[in-house]
Amino acid sequence: MDLPALPVGGRIRHHRERLGRTQAVVAGLCGITEDYLSQIERGLKKPSYDVLSRIAGELNVTVAALLDDTPEERPGFPATACTDVVRALLGQHLAQPVPAAELRTRVEDLWRTWQTSPTRFTEAESVLPGLIRDVEGAVRARRYGTDAAERRETLRASADLYGLLRSYCRRAGRLDLSLMVADRALRAAEDADDPLRIAAASWNLGHVLLSQPGDEQAAADVAMRAAEDLQRTLTTTEAAAVRGALELVGVVAEARTRRAWAARDRLNQRVLPLAGQAGEGNVQWTVFGPTNTELHAVSVEMLDGDAVEGLRLADQIDTTRLPSRERQFTFGLEVARCYDLRREDAAVLVHLLELEDLAPEDLQRSPLARELVVSLVQRSRPTYRRQVTALAERLTLL
Secondary structure (H helix, E strand, C coil), X not given: CCCCCCCHHHHHXXXXXXXXXXXXXXXXXXXXXXXXXXXXXXXXXXXXXXXXXXXXXXXXXXXXXXXXXXXXXXXXXXXXXXXXXXXXXXXXXXXXXXXXXXXXXXXXXXXXXXXXXXXXXXXXXXXXXXXXXXXXXXXXXXXXXXXXXXXXXXXHHHHHHHHHHHHHHHHCCCHHHHHHHHHHXXXXXXXXXXXXXXXXXXXXXXXXXXXXXCCHHHHHHHHHHHHHHHHHHCCCHHHHHHHHHHHHHHHHHHHHCCCHHHHHHHHHHHHXXXXXXXXXXXXXXXXXXXXXXXXXXXXXXXXXXXXXHHHHHHCCCCHHHCCCHHHHHHHHHHHHHHHHHCCCHHHHXXXXXXXXXXXXXXXXXXXXXXXXXXXXXXXXXXXXXXXHHHHHHHCCCC
């Protein structure tokens, strides 16, 4: 059976388990702690070359065998962006302008599809090329027009469409296009002079930066500036919701840079009050509210490697109140990751199969889901090896 490419930690674990050695044994022979080796294998720590060399020696492999210098070729990051969508994004459009009210309806309909459909990629790709052309054509046609209200509503529709495209491009493996459309959303919101949409566009930009390792602080900076600007401009319930979503960008940035204590403090001191003020909702499609805040608390514990606390918190959450299937999927995936940290492979498999039913196209495109399946393939027991192998084949990992 051919195994797909693994990150360094996964390769170390694969070769260690191939030899039947425990973490305690390998760590002791390498002069490091068992906890440190565990964190390396889970991707929470990056070993120095000296440590990596010692590990390679004990595992009877070369250092090169443990390295993966071509992440763009890893099957965990499939590029699946529809060619017609990419062409529409990069083209010039001078079509007859569509009324702003019609554009607004079409964009909102697509957002609902994007957040609720199990086949959202397929459905969105059938609509996006034409909608991009019509929105861009309308923006160009009304740029110097005399109807200020129609121009502003067109720009608002444009900002909302490009916010959706940020999510689509990122999950379709095109981070370059994701950054481009996030910038377009921000420009359209600024041209419309719409403070709420400017803040939402900054939230989108923050998520693009979070997708690029090393840019976590830049993501937090963008989000915090936008939250401060919005607080000075608007004091509505809707503004509180978007501010809360921006604060969650900061929470994720802190958790991913191993500052779990700061992430927890931000959740408790800044996000929870805003969640209480805003209530459950979906302002600017952010899905911000008390439930989403609880989901981020689980994320913090997962990223900190505390699977026990993450699962304890997860058991208290009812995701049926969420208006977004996408957010339900992300939550389920993080629960699966918590079980993976505990090496409870049967539970990981159960949750992945549930996620396949919930959102099969998201599972296909999720790097974390694919990595979890890779780990299951390596460790699977005879009692459920057939199910694991079948899942890996459906995800084209074997």
